Amino acid sequence: MSNLQQAEIPAVELRSLDTLWFQVSGTLCNLACSHCLVSASPTNRTHEHLSLSKVEGYLDEAVRLGVREFYFTGGEPFLNPEMEAILERTLELGPATVLTNGLLLNTERCARLKQMSDRSDYSLDLRVSIDGYDSASNDPIRGEGSFVRILKGIGNLAAAGLNPVITVTEVCSEVASAKGRERFFEVLREHGLEKPRLKILPVFKIGAESERGGDYADWQRLKPEDALDGRWDHLQCSSSRMVTASGVWVCPILINVPGGRMGERIADTLGDYPLAHQACWTCHVEGATCRT
Amino acid sequence: MSKFPDHKGKATLDGKLVPLEEFRAECKRHGRSLEDGERAAEAQRLVSVGGDGVEVEGPFERVLVFGGVYSNHYGLSAVLEAAERHRADAIYCLGDLGGFGPKPEKVWPLLTAAGVRCIQGNYEQSLATGHEDCNCGYTDPRDNHFAELSYNYTARNCSDEFKAWMGGLPERRRVRVGDRELLLVHGSPRQVNEFLFHTTTPVPFLEVLLEQERCDAMLCTHTGLHWHRRLPSGRDAINVGVIGRPANDGTTDVRYALLEAGGNGGLRVELPALRYDHEALAAEMRAESLPEEFVETILTGWWTTCLEILPAKERATSKF
Known part of the structure; x- marks a missing residue:
C-alpha cells in the first residue's frame, strides 16, 4: 500500500468504554x-474458550473505566463450561447479553438463568439467532435439523419466564417486509413468546459469509470525508472493545484479522483505530451495531 | 456455495488456511502492550472530562423536578399544585414538553406563570431547529411510526414563538440543594437522547459519569420510567420519570421527584406518584384524533408503544 493510500485511512476515537464484549467460547461452535x-x-x-479468572481480570479493568454493559458471544457461549459462573459474576456488575444459537438451552439451564436474572439488579438478555420461519429456509444456513432444536430452546426460555431477543440476519430476505416480520412474530408466539422481540442484523462479507455471498468490491472502504460531522461516533468501535483468549480486539467482527488486535489489556486499546478494513464500510453504511 | 472449511489445527489468514501457530504469531505482532504506568495514564485520559462552566443555581432547601410533559397540561397543573403543597423553593423541568398528548401550546403559559426553570429535551431541540423527527432514539419501525405521528402533530400545533422559546432553553443546569450539587440533564450528561433505564445503568458506569461531571447527584428523564440509585460513593443517580404518561405499571398515576437537603449534608430523594384528571386528558386526546393506542395508555397505565426500547427486566413487567 502506498503512503498516499495510508494517509487516506480515517481513524476512530474511543470516546468511552460503554460496551465490553467477550468472545467467551472463542470460535468454537456446535x-x-x-x-x-x-x-x-x-x-x-x-x-x-475464555476462563472465569481471565474474564474477572477484564471485568475489574472495565469497571474502573465506567463500563455500561457486557456482551457474550462465540461460537456458542454455553459450550464454555464456566459460562454460567461467568454470567453470574458479570451480573453483579452490570447488564449482560448472551448471543446464543439456542441449542444448549435445556429446561434446567433456562431455570438457572431465570434465577440468575431474578437475583441481579440488572437486565439479562438472551439473544437467539434464527434464519427463517421454517426448516426449509433456516436449515440450509444453520444446519440440518437446527430449526426444530432452536425453537425448542426458545420455548424453554419462554417457559422459564425469560423473553429472548430473536435475531435474524438479512440473509433471510423476508424480514425486510412488515408482512415477513409479522410472520416471524406469529411463529414465535406459537412457541410461547407472548411479547416477541426481533432484531435484524446486516451480513458482513467476511468469514464464512465471503464464501457464501461474495467478497467486497474494491470501492467499498471508508474515506475521511465519510465521517458524519467529522466524527465516527455512530460506529460501535467508538464505544466498545472485544476480549478474546488472545487479547483485546477492536470489535466482534474483526477477531480473525490480526490487525483487529489492539493489545493485551483493555488499557492498551484506548487509542484510535484505523478504519482500514472493508467490514468497517458495512458498519458505516448499514448503521450496524452488534448491540441489541 | 463452497464447502465450509475444516479448521482443525488451522486458522484462516488472508483467505488462506494456515497453521494455528502462524496465525497466533501474526496476531501477537499487532496491538500494544503498555507498561503499568502508561496503562494508568491511558485509563485516566479516557475517563477525565473538564468542567462545564455552568453557573450553580440556589442554594435551596427543597426543589421539585419533573420531566416529560408530553403536552399533558392536566398533569402539569397537578404537579404545579404539588409544588405549592410541598412548598418547593424552585421547580425544574427536564424537557420533552410536547409529543403524545393534545394541544401542545397549552403548557407554555402554565410553565412561565409558575416560574418553572426548564432545560431542553430532544423534543425542544428538534422543534426549535425544524428537525424532521423528534430524535427520540427509537430503533423499531412500529415505535418510530407512532413517534412520527406525535411529532408531526406537535410541530403543527406549536407557534413559532413557542418554538423559538424552546430554542433558547439551556441544555443542562446545576442546582445546589443543601450541600449537594445536582446536575440536571434530559437523557444523560453525554447525550440528549440516551436512555438511562434502571436495569441497564449500572453502578460502575454512574460512578465514573458523576465523577467526570463533578456533581453529587445527576437527574435525568427521557425513558419515561423513574428510579433512584444511591451509589457506594454516596452520590445519587435519579431518573425523575415523566408527568406526561403513566409509568407502565398498570396505574394511571404519573411521577415526579422531590429533593430536600437532609441531615449531615445528605440529600433526601422521593419519587411520589401523582393523580391528575387523566379522563379529561383522554377525552381531549380523542377530540384531537390522536391515536387510540395513546389514549389506552392514559386510561390503563400500560404502554402500548415505545416498547421495543425497554430492557429485558422492564419489558418483563410490562403488559405488552
Whole structure:
C-alpha cells in the first residue's frame, strides 16, 4: 500500500468504554453456519474458550473505566463450561447479553438463568439467532435439523419466564417486509413468546459469509470525508472493545484479522483505530451495531 | 456455495488456511502492550472530562423536578399544585414538553406563570431547529411510526414563538440543594437522547459519569420510567420519570421527584406518584384524533408503544 493510500485511512476515537464484549467460547461452535462472520465451527480453535479468572481480570479493568454493559458471544457461549459462573459474576456488575444459537438451552439451564436474572439488579438478555420461519429456509444456513432444536430452546426460555431477543440476519430476505416480520412474530408466539422481540442484523462479507455471498468490491472502504460531522461516533468501535483468549480486539467482527488486535489489556486499546478494513464500510453504511 | 472449511489445527489468514501457530504469531505482532504506568495514564485520559462552566443555581432547601410533559397540561397543573403543597423553593423541568398528548401550546403559559426553570429535551431541540423527527432514539419501525405521528402533530400545533422559546432553553443546569450539587440533564450528561433505564445503568458506569461531571447527584428523564440509585460513593443517580404518561405499571398515576437537603449534608430523594384528571386528558386526546393506542395508555397505565426500547427486566413487567 502506498503512503498516499495510508494517509487516506480515517481513524476512530474511543470516546468511552460503554460496551465490553467477550468472545467467551472463542470460535468454537456446535453449528457451522454458512454466513458466520467469524467462521465458528466445531473444529475452529482460532480463539479458545475464555476462563472465569481471565474474564474477572477484564471485568475489574472495565469497571474502573465506567463500563455500561457486557456482551457474550462465540461460537456458542454455553459450550464454555464456566459460562454460567461467568454470567453470574458479570451480573453483579452490570447488564449482560448472551448471543446464543439456542441449542444448549435445556429446561434446567433456562431455570438457572431465570434465577440468575431474578437475583441481579440488572437486565439479562438472551439473544437467539434464527434464519427463517421454517426448516426449509433456516436449515440450509444453520444446519440440518437446527430449526426444530432452536425453537425448542426458545420455548424453554419462554417457559422459564425469560423473553429472548430473536435475531435474524438479512440473509433471510423476508424480514425486510412488515408482512415477513409479522410472520416471524406469529411463529414465535406459537412457541410461547407472548411479547416477541426481533432484531435484524446486516451480513458482513467476511468469514464464512465471503464464501457464501461474495467478497467486497474494491470501492467499498471508508474515506475521511465519510465521517458524519467529522466524527465516527455512530460506529460501535467508538464505544466498545472485544476480549478474546488472545487479547483485546477492536470489535466482534474483526477477531480473525490480526490487525483487529489492539493489545493485551483493555488499557492498551484506548487509542484510535484505523478504519482500514472493508467490514468497517458495512458498519458505516448499514448503521450496524452488534448491540441489541 | 463452497464447502465450509475444516479448521482443525488451522486458522484462516488472508483467505488462506494456515497453521494455528502462524496465525497466533501474526496476531501477537499487532496491538500494544503498555507498561503499568502508561496503562494508568491511558485509563485516566479516557475517563477525565473538564468542567462545564455552568453557573450553580440556589442554594435551596427543597426543589421539585419533573420531566416529560408530553403536552399533558392536566398533569402539569397537578404537579404545579404539588409544588405549592410541598412548598418547593424552585421547580425544574427536564424537557420533552410536547409529543403524545393534545394541544401542545397549552403548557407554555402554565410553565412561565409558575416560574418553572426548564432545560431542553430532544423534543425542544428538534422543534426549535425544524428537525424532521423528534430524535427520540427509537430503533423499531412500529415505535418510530407512532413517534412520527406525535411529532408531526406537535410541530403543527406549536407557534413559532413557542418554538423559538424552546430554542433558547439551556441544555443542562446545576442546582445546589443543601450541600449537594445536582446536575440536571434530559437523557444523560453525554447525550440528549440516551436512555438511562434502571436495569441497564449500572453502578460502575454512574460512578465514573458523576465523577467526570463533578456533581453529587445527576437527574435525568427521557425513558419515561423513574428510579433512584444511591451509589457506594454516596452520590445519587435519579431518573425523575415523566408527568406526561403513566409509568407502565398498570396505574394511571404519573411521577415526579422531590429533593430536600437532609441531615449531615445528605440529600433526601422521593419519587411520589401523582393523580391528575387523566379522563379529561383522554377525552381531549380523542377530540384531537390522536391515536387510540395513546389514549389506552392514559386510561390503563400500560404502554402500548415505545416498547421495543425497554430492557429485558422492564419489558418483563410490562403488559405488552
